[in-house]
Amino acid sequence: MHLVFATSIVPDGVPRSGYEIANAAILDALRRAGCRISVMGFAWKGRKEQGTGGREIGGDTVVLGELDPRTEAAGGLVKLGWLAKAMIRGMTFSSAKMLLASPAQVRAALDALGPVDGVIFNSVQFAGAFRQIFADKPTVYVAHNVEHLSAEQSAAAARGIVARFMFRREARLLKALEEKLCAQARFIYTLSEEDRQVLGVADDDRSAVLPLVAHAPSAHTAGPRESVYDAALIGTWSWAPNRIGLDWFLEQVVPHLPQDFRIAVAGDAPERLAQTHPRVAFVGRVPDAVAFVRSGKVVPLISRAGTGVQLKTIETFELGLPSVATPSALRGISHKPDNCTIADEPRDFAAALVRAARTPVDLDGREFHEAQRNALDSAVRRGLHEAGFARRNEAA
Numbered sequence: 001m002h003l004v005f006a007t008s009i010v011p012d013g014v015p016r017s018g019y020e021i022a023n024a025a026i027l028d029a030l031r032r033a034g035c036r037i038s039v040m041g042f043a044w045k046g047r048k049e050q051g052t053g054g055r056e057i058g059g060d061t062v063v064l065g066e067l068d069p070r071t072e073a074a075g076g077l078v079k080l081g082w083l084a085k086a087m088i089r090g091m092t093f094s095s096a097k098m099l100l101a102s103p104a105q106v107r108a109a110l111d112a113l114g115p116v117d118g119v120i121f122n123s124v125q126f127a128g129a130f131r132q133i134f135a136d137k138p139t140v141y142v143a144h145n146v147e148h149l150s151a152e153q154s155a156a157a158a159r160g161i162v163a164r165f166m167f168r169r170e171a172r173l174l175k176a177l178e179e180k181l182c183a184q185a186r187f188i189y190t191l192s193e194e195d196r197q198v199l200g201v202a203d204d205d206r207s208a209v210l211p212l213v214a215h216a217p218s219a220h221t222a223g224p225r226e227s228v229y230d231a232a233l234i235g236t237w238s239w240a241p242n243r244i245g246l247d248w249f250l251e252q253v254v255p256h257l258p259q260d261f262r263i264a265v266a267g268d269a270p271e272r273l274a275q276t277h278p279r280v281a282f283v284g285r286v287p288d289a290v291a292f293v294r295s296g297k298v299v300p301l302i303s304r305a306g307t308g309v310q311l312k313t314i315e316t317f318e319l320g321l322p323s324v325a326t327p328s329a330l331r332g333i334s335h336k337p338d339n340c341t342i343a344d345e346p347r348d349f350a351a352a353l354v355r356a357a358r359t360p361v362d363l364d365g366r367e368f369h370e371a372q373r374n375a376l377d378s379a380v381r382r383g384l385h386e387a388g389f390a391r392r393n394e395a396a
Helices: 018-032 076-089 093-100 103-112 125-134 147-157 161-184 193-199 240-256 271-276 289-294 311-318 346-358 366-386 390-395
Strands: 002-009 036-044 061-067 118-122 139-143 187-190 207-209 229-234 263-266 280-284 296-301 323-325 340-342
Touching: 002 018, 002 125, 018 036, 018 118, 018 311, 018 366, 036 103, 061 093, 061 103, 076 093, 093 125, 093 161, 103 125, 118 125, 125 161, 139 161, 147 161, 147 240, 187 193, 187 366, 193 207, 207 366, 229 289, 229 346, 240 346, 263 289, 271 280, 289 296, 289 311, 296 311, 296 346, 311 323, 311 366, 323 346, 340 346
Parallel strands: 002 036, 002 118, 036 061, 118 139, 139 187, 187 207, 229 263, 229 296, 263 280, 296 323, 323 340
Antiparallel strands: none
């Protein structure tokens, strides 16, 4: 069974965001199910020059070009170009970024792969730009989030008229696109039960939830830890739903913490945040995300918006680290470890952080990891079967 995994950013051996970690887990599960997978999409521009080992793009991957999809990392002319393409073609801003390649180039790349049994549209960005190229192929859709709902939440939180208009436009177009992708797909994978309901595909013969994994079992669970900070959190803060959670934490939770409570935030964050919140150490990108979160006594899981599942929550539970989580951070999670405290009000969240940092308790994350992986494999196989792919796959 030969399937094309059509995605915005292709795996390169250096997963640095929740989206990329999720992609790696899903691709591994598809391959364990016996599928031959060809990945098609864009390489992250400039990443080969970052880190110590560089990037490693597999031989089963078709790279259509190099792209940095982060809006905040683009220059003014690039942003205007994306906006012009989006407006002229009536597509989302995020899909307009994919037009670095032409439809003819994508068609040629698809034809060069030889016989293809179907396509897996991984989220909406690539599909929104090029789904017509794959119109004659059976499709499976992986909904990492309910994208239109995330855009609506971002519009509500936007602090400027232009940003609010853009997010509202994205929400309207994304809702229509998601409806088309779900209607055309033989099967839909979501990352949380709530998303199945919102997308209107809750029937078991139409969709399944993919419980995700992030790290190898017990990779960093044994032995004592040396802490540098009381609380350490890391994220892709350029993504609007994540930024909503960070702003809530900085503006509403941090003021209730003791002055000597040491907080570090890793990941891309605007420079002005460091000036506005001098009590917090903004350390930027870190070479080892796992080592960084282990340097804190407790991990704040601060999601306040978005859909799908929070990969940082899964990583924290796999590593057995103590945490304080909002209810939103636990969406898509079926089992909460004993060293995770739920809190939704700022004062309660701050108090729970202080208690957890005072007497941190680490657990062994292997049981959580194994349960997640087994459930992931089961859900992937069921989806392939319902899509009509499993029988030929099993005979291969």
